Amino acid sequence: MSERFDPAVIPVVEVEKVFTDFEKAELGQWYWTKYNANEPILMCVMEIGSNYLEVHEPSLRGYRLKRVHRDEFNDVLTYEPNADHHIQEMVQKYQLALAENMAQIQRLTESLGIAPQIAHQPVGDAENKSLALLSGQVDVTAFKTALILAKTETLPALFKQSEEISGELGRWMGAPGMPMKARLGPMKASVDKIEDRLFNIQLYAGMLETIFTLSEGQPAARDEKLRIMQRRLYMDEECLLEYEAGGMEFKSIGEFDRWLAKPVNRDRILPFQRCMVSMRVRRNEKERGGIGLSAFIQIREANADKFTYLIVRNGEQLYRVCTDIDFGELMFPERAVFDPSEPMMMKIWGRDRIDKMMSKREFDSRVAEDKKRDADRQQWELDNPEEEWVAANPNKDWHYFNPFRGERFSTHDWEPFDDTSVYYDLGMRKIQSEIKEYNRIALVVQGLFDRTPTLIPHNPVQMWRPASFNNSVELIYDGSMALHWGEAPDIHAYIAACNAQATAESIMFGQEQLWAEREAVRENRKTDNNWRIPSGNKYHYTTLRPEGDPGPGRVAKMASWTPRSKVAKFTWLRERSPQSDVMVKAQIKAPLDKLFNVSAYQVGDFKRFFADPRTRAAYLEWAPMLLSAEDYHRGALAASEPLPESKPATRFKL
Known part of the structure; x- marks a missing residue:
């Protein structure tokens, strides 16, 4: 016989939440x-x-x-x-204080015959009162001293006190409005959310973009994923267009489109059958010269260089999507933008902005390195007493030559990014803002899938559903690929190695830049000395190629070479004056460290600098030099010849 168990009765307990x-x-x-x-x-x-x-x-x-x-x-x-009562008391306090201060000014000025209300009396009455006061004075000198004291000390002090009291009165009279202002804050946040929603709709609907077709052909397979490249590329770096003129710009974009449409170039930049990459015309602002209308046009060109383009490949089809949106250096963040398991530090700027963030591990490492460098600096000072060191190294700065000197890592304004900091919310807003910016690319991509032919054919795509996203899209994390390339090629070491082989027969590069800089200096000097040109209209060049003067040539043979001083001379003919038929000899001397020995260059040497994304980003440093050498060795660029030494010369010194 089984025992009978009655169900347990659990009493209802009311729990009251206690608010702190x-x-x-x-x-x-x-x-x-x-x-x-x-x-x-x-x-x-x-x-x-x-x-x-x-x-x-x-x-x-x-x-x-x-x-x-x-x-x-x-x-x-x-x-x-009872804040309202206290505020009202403060208002009354400063009203009374202001009234008393004004009365004190009134009494003082009346006693001296310069009361403010005299200004409202007829001129005759004011003068009569002043005369009456003056005639009633037993000691005129004392009265004069009192006037001077009132002018220099007493009245200015009373006026200053009046201003201070007025300021206090004004701020307490404005205090009742502060609670209403505080309650408006959350309402403004609602307006920001509405603006975000409207912007997102514009993104999805394509209201901020224009699509250009670069090439047509067979599309990718229906089930081919869209690979989105993380790293933003730059058109001028990828194709080196107009490298000899400081790189391409917006007006060259049609030429870039034709270059990119070639399969060999398309496959390098967009290596997957269906993929997307973000691009800009150039990384750094191009130096442009101009005044007046020309300067205005160049500003517009500089702004156009900042447009962001999404290059979309779909099999053999290629599209350029032009948008005003800047998606940043990375289209999407690294795999862990914010990892709660990784303690972080944040640097506060002015109480309302996060200047930068770094991991606690990196922060501690920077602090430890700073302490070690400081200890090494102090040890060096002990090992090298200042008086003895200066005696052995005259005209040298003891502090400057300390090998461990340098800017210290300041821990000021750094706080832990956790709940212990009152700026924790500020850090979270920064991270959430960055994530929101990254999420906007998802809206653009969803819009391209839904409303444009750029990615057809494809299966149904819902970017907000993880399964659909994983089946349709793959993120290619190439933003940090430079970390795995090892040491970057050293262009300066390469130049030095080539220049070590220089002889009198070498072909050189660099003299044309020196000549253009020299001509700019001469023209700027003329402008500065020309009093007819207003100072506001004086334009200064960085480089200049005068009309009728071809210069020494981009690559050129030397007219003479001095091995000991390592100085080369280049000669050529130029017009005596603009639009003149008379030609005269011009020359320029250049030290070897300003030149590059083109003769020592080997075909294809530029590729080692082009292949590494770090040195490719700095292509303006090496491309004009190495690609000119490449063109010379391939026969696409001829070297300028020097003039025969027998020609009479008009000499120009460098």
Whole structure:
């Protein structure tokens, strides 16, 4: 026989949540607090975060504020339930003080016969009163001294005190409006959310983009994934168009389109059958010269260079999507933009902005390196006493030659990125803002799938569903690929190795740049000395190629070579004056360290610098030189010949 068990009866227990004083705080409430260990001041709650609240003092401008952490709330703040009464008392206090100050000014000026109300009396009455006061003085010298004292000390002090009291009165009269201003903050955040929604709709609908077809052909297979490349590329770096003129610009984009449409170039930049890459015309702003309308046009060209393009490949089809949106250096973040398991540090800038963030591990490493360098610096100073070192090294700076000197890593304004910091919410907003920016590319891609022919054919795609995303899209993390390339090629070491082989028969590069810089200096000097040109209209060149002067040539043979001093001379003919038929000899001398020995270059040498993305980004440093050498050795560029030494010369010194 089984025992009979009655069901247990669990009594209902009412649980009342107990709110802490911090949780009870509301926007617009008033609290007493100490600011910099001074007397307690009344401050209004203007912002409430997840672990802090921010209080402001009443002020017309330049208010003081204080962020109070949740754990310090009861120790730092004392609630003031009758804030309106206290504010009214302060208003009355400063009204009375101002009235008393004005009365004191009135009494003083009346005693000296310069009362302010005299200005409202007839001129004759004012003069008569002043004369009466003056004639009634027993000691005129003392009266004069009193006037001077009132002018230089007493009245200015009273006026200053009046301004200070007026300021205090004004800020307390404005205090009742602070709670309403505090409650407006969340309402403004709602407006920002609406603007974000509208922008997202524009992104998806393609209202901010234009699509150009670069090539047609067979599309990729239906089930081919769209590979999105993480790293932003730059058109001028990838194709080296117009390398000899400082790189391509927006007006060259049609030429770039034709270059990119060639399969060999397309396959290198977009290596997958269906893929997308973000591009800009150029990484750095191109130096342009011009004045007036020409300068305005060049500003427009510089702005156009900043457009962002999405290059989309679909099999043999190629499209360029032009958009005003800047997706940043990376189309999407590294796999862990914010890893909660990795402690972070953040540097605060001006209480309302995160200047930078880094891992706690990196922060500690920087601090340790700084301490070690500081110890090494001090040890070097002990090993090299200043007096003895200066005696052995005259005219040299002892501090400068310390090998361990350098800028120190300042820990000032760095805080842990965790709940202990009152700026934790600020750091989270920064991360969320970055993630929001990255998420916008998902809207653009979804729009391309849904409303354009650029990716047809494809299976149904829903970027917001993980399974659909994984089946349709793959992210290619190539943004940090440079970390795995080892040491970058050293262009300076390469130049030095080539120049070590220089002889009198060598072909050189670099003389044309020196000549253009020299001509710019000459023209700028003429401009500076020309009083007819207003100072505001004087334009200065960095390089200049005068009309009728071809210069020494991009690559050229030397007219003479001095091995000991390693100086080369180049000669050529130029017009004596603009539009003149008379030709004269010109020359320029250049040291070897300003030149490059083209003769020592081997065909294809430029590829080692082009292949590495780090040196490719700095192509303007090496491309004009190495590609000119490449063109010379392939027969596409001839070397300029020097003039025979027997020609009469008009000499120009460098």
